[in-house]
Amino acid sequence: MTASITEALQAALPAERFSTSEDVLAAYAVDQGPVLEHWLPAAVVWAESIEDVQAVMRLASRHGVPVVCRGAGTGVSGGAHATPDCLVLSLERMNRILEIHPEDEVARVEAGVINADLNAAAAEYGLMYAPDxxxxxxxTIGGNIATNAGGLRCAKYGVTRxxxxxxxVVxxxxxxxxxxxxxxxxxxxxxxxxxxxxxxGTLGVVVGATLRLRYLPTDVHTIAAxxxxxxxxxxGVLxxxxxRVQPAIMELLDANTxxxxxxxxxxDLRQRGGALLLIQTDGFGAEIEAGIIRTVLRQLGATVTTEVSEEAVRLVELRRHSRGAEVDDVFRVGEDVAVPRSRLVHYIAELERIAAERGVGLKVVAHAGDGNLHPTFxxxxxxxxxxxxxxAALDESIEVGLALGGTITxxxxxxxxxxxxxxxxxxEEVLELQRGVKELFDPQGLLNPGKALPERVEPQAS
Amino acid sequence: MTASITEALQAALPAERFSTSEDVLAAYAVDQGPVLEHWLPAAVVWAESIEDVQAVMRLASRHGVPVVCRGAGTGVSGGAHATPDCLVLSLERMNRILEIHPEDEVARVEAGVINADLNAAAAEYGLMYAPDxxxxxxxTIGGNIATNAGGLRCAKYGVTRxxxxxxxVVxxxxxxxxxxxxxxxxxxxxxxxxxxxxxxGTLGVVVGATLRLRYLPTDVHTIAAxxxxxxxxxxGVLxxxxxRVQPAIMELLDANTxxxxxxxxxxDLRQRGGALLLIQTDGFGAEIEAGIIRTVLRQLGATVTTEVSEEAVRLVELRRHSRGAEVDDVFRVGEDVAVPRSRLVHYIAELERIAAERGVGLKVVAHAGDGNLHPTFxxxxxxxxxxxxxxAALDESIEVGLALGGTITxxxxxxxxxxxxxxxxxxEEVLELQRGVKELFDPQGLLNPGKALPERVEPQAS
Structure with a gap:
């Protein structure tokens, strides 16, 4: 099977869009998520057009070969890990911004466009692509779409959806x-x-997107508390x-962070406090909002930066770019439970209890504005x-998050x-409905199998 | 079939939750949309609990009887029109606000809660339910969910989704x-x-919802231009x-309106101009935003209210409450095409051309902030x-809207x-995928048949 599809792909695509070399297969075998079982793909294909993606999917369907789509491979849940005998279909070369229409406030992009590149292009028109x-x-935008990526400013501006x-979609x-x-x-x-x-990537291959842009705020105020x-x-978050002030960014950093x-x-951050809230307000009301926030937080006993704080701005930027350097491994694992906002404090207390009882280290950062935490054990x-x-600590943290009304991701x-x-x-009924959707869109089960949705537990023969 | 399900319902439900009387059937036969073919339902059921809805759906499935769900019947596309031999399942009595959690900024409601009632309850906490x-x-919230209702302020705050x-969901x-x-x-x-x-209402019966609330703005500025x-x-809209100012509301009214x-x-509105923009800014930046908007519109030659204008506020309120009095009939028909914002002016010009060429009357109001127009011929x-x-005028207006990159609704x-x-x-491929989804959720095709999705055109035997 593997041999015949690689031959078919070689016949269908120019040599530079296709590889089976060992080092390439290794480089495209995993994303940045924890690896449960390591598999090499059978081949890596770099699509350069919609037609390329269509050709790959037609051949994969004909040969019954699984396809794992991939943007930049920065996912942290293993959504782009290779599965046995799969093709990895990289969209990274489909990186053209097809259109930015400043009056419609709309962009059209190929799936492989990097989020920051789109934002740089939109900024020339006073616009931004909000998910960050x-x-x-x-x-890539395609990867952001695959995971419905959030970010720092989505409490105010919404997630990718x-x-x-x-x-x-192919x-x-x-x-x-x-x-x-x-x-x-x-x-x-x-x-x-x-x-x-x-x-x-389990229902289809997103090859392009029409996106709504938002107004790039001219006034931004940053507070460190x-x-x-x-x-x-x-x-303080509550x-x-x-x-009733909606910050654009509200990040919570604990003592260990x-x-x-x-x-x-x-x-000397730790000397100055046991926890830090980094808050940014933006838009035409940013100054008024920042003033209200400072007052409110001081009343709670916080030490708050009084005027424009370069340090606060730097810390927010540091937080915003925090990916790339840090990748989890087997000795350091994290999750991204979100809880109703009123339960933030309870959840953090539970995380500290779990870490103490089990004798493992813990640090917590949170997008506190929407109750989304990133603890690391x-x-x-x-x-x-x-x-x-x-x-075991991780499993318990998930169970506690769910008990508090949260979601696992x-x-x-x-x-x-x-x-x-x-x-x-x-x-199970809800999972089963989703399996029905999956089967409707992908009857052969070739698109990113074993991801996103647990397989049906077939009844045992007695 | 009809007789046996009505008997089964009579046995299953208290008398006051069920009716087959002629006047009731007539009152629940249609919503406010144009009527293509008039049918009376076989019976009307008022569910008072989730269990009632479950009982109705179990009986309907067993008897193969179609079910048309209904909130307040204010829809304007005939989505709640009765179909032959159907049950109309009214959710209007399931009108309890189950919870408003001011710290989580979340409400839980039954499907029959009226939008304004939820807003009144949320306002006590400085919160609002944004779709209007x-x-x-x-x-009702259930009806708003069924149609993914928009409203005046959704350019800033988003639609129901x-x-x-x-x-x-049952x-x-x-x-x-x-x-x-x-x-x-x-x-x-x-x-x-x-x-x-x-x-x-074609995939399931929404009986309750968990909703995100937003901050009720304390500062609101209203402009009439x-x-x-x-x-x-x-x-002026462009x-x-x-x-790069995002109004909460931006309504365009033409001369005939x-x-x-x-x-x-x-x-004496018409004496003062041939078109009116009603704009509201809200939030902590409302005053600054209103100032920028006034300057921008004056530069375009508009006559703009200078300070707080009671008339402008009254006109916005009038516009916001404009439903109830006006219902289309066969002599007055409307649509709700949305176009990319840059095409607003082209679309209005085309509407005027169509009306003139065909000798029909036209008035246009538009949620101009998101390019959504409500022309009436x-x-x-x-x-x-x-x-x-x-x-014919209506059909042409739809075709022109689509040609300009718009949507039919x-x-x-x-x-x-x-x-x-x-x-x-x-x-057709996209419609066919949706039919697959419909069949997955409703294999018997009982939920609101003949709505939302055109039926498959079966190939003719030759």
């Missing part, structure tokens, strides 16, 4: 469809666009909400015997790594 | 599922919530966009011979009335 995952300097108006059989529209509003037909967003401890910082930053940068590198403890996606937790959140 | 269709004093976090077989989550963010599983939103003609007013308002209210009441001309839904236009917008 921490990987935004590396990750809210910025996608329409999609060009289906499993190689046919091309267009979903959605170019207008901001539209209710014709079922929301297929929304169905593809966040489906992690140090609190004695993380619980009061979480109370107090800002209660003042401050220690780590101090070690990396020689700063760790044990000393190389202490392999402690890995099971780490995994706020923005990273289920991929391969979080499959085991999905049945804790969604009942 | 003109029917908001009458229409953007405020729905999770749903409780499926065709009577089983209950919960989709989505309570958190602002979450990417576990396919977006079933989004699939149900806007599906017009009179322009010599509608084309310059449309240019100029506000180019200033002003004439109508003057006749109804004894005002009319002929004198009673002139039945002119109805075909009216329909920005916010009203396809229902029954717009079915004939959907294949002009969406290709």
């Amino acid at each position: 995952p921490a990987s935004y300097k590396l990750s 809210e910025s996608v108006l329409g999609l060009d 289906l499993a059989d190689g046919s091309l469809i267009r979903t959605g529209r170019r207008t901001f509003k539209g209710v014709a037909g079922y929301d297929l666009t929304g169905l593809f967003v966040g489906s992690e 140090f609190f004695p401890e993380v619980t009061t910082a979480a109370a 107090a800002v909400g209660k003042a 401050l220690v780590q930053l101090d070690e990396e940068q020689g700063s 760790w044990v000393p590198a190389g202490e392999t015997d402690k890995v099971p403890v780490l995994d 706020g923005e990273h996606g289920v991929g391969q790594y979080k499959l085991r937790w999905l049945p804790l959140e969604q009942r | 269709p003109a029917s908001y004093k009458l229409s 953007e405020s729905v976090l999770g749903l409780d 499926l065709a077989d009577g089983s209950l599922i919960r989709t989505g989550r309570r958190t602002f963010k979450g990417v576990a599983g396919y977006d079933l919530t989004g699939l149900f939103v806007g599906s017009e 009179f322009f010599p003609e509608v084309t310059t007013a449309a240019a 100029a506000v966009g180019k200033a 002003l004439v109508q308002l003057d006749e109804e209210q004894g005002s 009319w002929v004198p009441a009673g002139e039945t011979d002119k109805v075909p001309v009216l329909d 920005g916010e009203h839904g396809v229902g029954q009335y717009k079915l004939r236009w959907l294949p002009l917008e969406q290709r």
